[in-house]
Amino acid sequence: MLLRSLNPLAVAQGDDIPDAIRIGDTTLSRGDVLGAATSVAERVARADRVAILATPTVTTVLAVVGCLIAGVTAVPVPPDSGPAELEHILRDSGAQAWLGEAPPDAAGLPVVPVRVHARSWHSYPEPPESSIAFVLYTSGTTGPPKGVLISRKAIAAGLDALADAWQWTRNDTLVQGLPLFHIHGLILGVLGPLRIGSRLVHTVKPTPAAYAAARGTMYFGVPTVWSRIAGDPESARALSGARLLVSGSAPLPVPVFEKVQELTGLALVERYGMSETMLTLSTRADGERRPGWVGVPVRGVETRLRDERGGDVPHDGESIGGLQVRGPMLFDGYLGRPDATAESFTDDGFFKTGDVAVIDQGGFHRIVGRESTDLIKSGGFRVGAGEVETSLLGHPSVREAAVVGLPDPDLGQRLVAFVVGDDVSEAALIDHVATELSVHKRPREIRVVESLPRNAMGKVQKKQLF
Incomplete structure (x- = not known):
């Protein structure tokens, strides 16, 4: 059951945690999150789809969790969206209201407030696992952004597979400062701690000094973050007491991997995924970590390489092919785009990622880049x-x-x-x-x-x- 551990944070199953979530200077307990998010759920329960301006605030977290409780689909919107992008997302998604704050130039939709100090203990039935939790919009590099439909079932499968790969438990404290409109910062970085029961510290901005001060056991960052940490030896050394340093969302340069390892004594965990698939590949907490390689399939995932004619590409660590993946954390298609959805899947259910990769004999994957540009x-x-x-x-x-x-x-x-x-x-x-x-x-x-x-x-x- 996604919600029982995702938003109530297992309050009924164990003691409350007074510092379950800290974002900037605001700290909420598990009970705070559950009570405030349930209050949000009461205000949006009759909606089908709402837009959330995904600023790095507790308001965003409560809005998202409130939608999960009520079974309402959330549409996270990048705070820096330009007018054309914003108009496209709102029109394409069919969002009926803004939940929380709205951007100044987003006239036309009502705004439903999120009150951080409100509390409700109303009980909602668990929505069907097949229901859509999010519409996440792609970066739009090949045209207008497409709405990616992500179900509750996919989120649960993806997070549980990562808990297995990274040995992620309630005893961890995750530190991250990533945007909350993306798989990395929102689903992995917020819903992951909520489902697993670990603490979360969101630093608002992912600066080396903020990461160093947080004293976590797990850290999430994109390569730019790790590059800056590698250039700040004092902050880097402060991370040496962590259990896992995780890099994703873009390729990590090998020199950055090596410098961070030299300063912290920890080899970074690299992983691979995208909005449509969540995370399908990762090096493991208990396995090899090879610079430039993103590891092996997480639990439940199958991968393969195909050449331009659809033939098999050997797993020899050298031959390049188009990467295809299949697993329970894949998306349910593109909103209103059955043509694009059909083109993205093979007849036997593999998703064509559009990335090219090599796989070695041991199943380790290295991403070469995008098929269209790399x-x-x-x-x-x-x-x-x-x-x-x-x-x-x-x-x-x-x-x-x-x-x-x-x-x-x-x-x-x-x-x-x-x-x-x-x-x-x-x-x-x-x-x-x-x-x-x-x-x-x-x-x-x-x-x-x-x-x-x-x-x-x-x-x-x-x-x-x-």
Whole structure:
């Protein structure tokens, strides 16, 4: 039962915890969350779908949990949404009201307040496990954002699989400062502690100093967060008493992995997932952690690689193929987009992630990148942008790197690297890659830029580099 442990936080099954959730300067007990969220549920119980401006506040948490109690579908909205994106999400989702605060330019929908100090102990029946808990919107890199339908059953299966992989228990304290409109920060980072019964500290912003001061046993961060922590040795060393440091939402550069390990004594746990699948791959708390690799399937997940003709790709640690996944935590389709939903699944129920990967003989996975931007066909060779970027990041002059394939009349596509760094020498970087990797994987051109375009989760937006 999702709600019995997800929002009541097992209050009826054990003692209350006075510091169950801390967001910024606000702390709530388990009883506080249950009572206030039930009060929210009473105000929205007749709605079908409501929008939540997903600011990093307790108001957002109470709004989400209130929806779960009432069986109302929540639509988390990024606080920095532009007018066009905001209009699309509200229109496409069919949200009937704002729950909590609303953005200044979001006229037209009523606002239902969330009162942090209100309390109700009304009892609601558990909604069907197949009911939709969230409509989460994709980043919209290939068109208008699509609404991803995530059921209660998928959330429960995904969180329980992670509890198994990470040995996550009620004794943990999770620290994170990630956005609350995404799988990583909201479902894993808020609903995970609520379901499992562990404490949560949300730092509002994921700064090295805030992470160091939180004194948790588990930390979630995107690569940008870990890069900043690696650059702050004092804060990094303060994390050495933790049990797990987890990185996701974008590829973690190997040099950052190595620096964090050097400073903390802990090898980062890397994992892989997306809005449509939640987390399907992870290194395990009790298993190998290999820089640049995202581990093995979590409980209940099957994976496979397919070539362009739909054939099997060998699991030899080198051959690249399109990654397909199947498991109980997959989404229920795209809202109002049966065509896109059908195109995303195979006849036997595997989801085509759009990512390309390699799998070794032991089942370890390495994500090469997006099939649309990171699988580069140059001179008859298939090159994964990710391994070229990893090589570039190993050079002392490079802080950030993104590799794309640009049209070339001779090669089909030529490898072009956009780098952020100091005293960058084009010839030195090209030679560096050619020495570490096959010669055909070397960039043909290096472009030095001040910064790389990234989204809120730290992912490089390569379409903006073309």
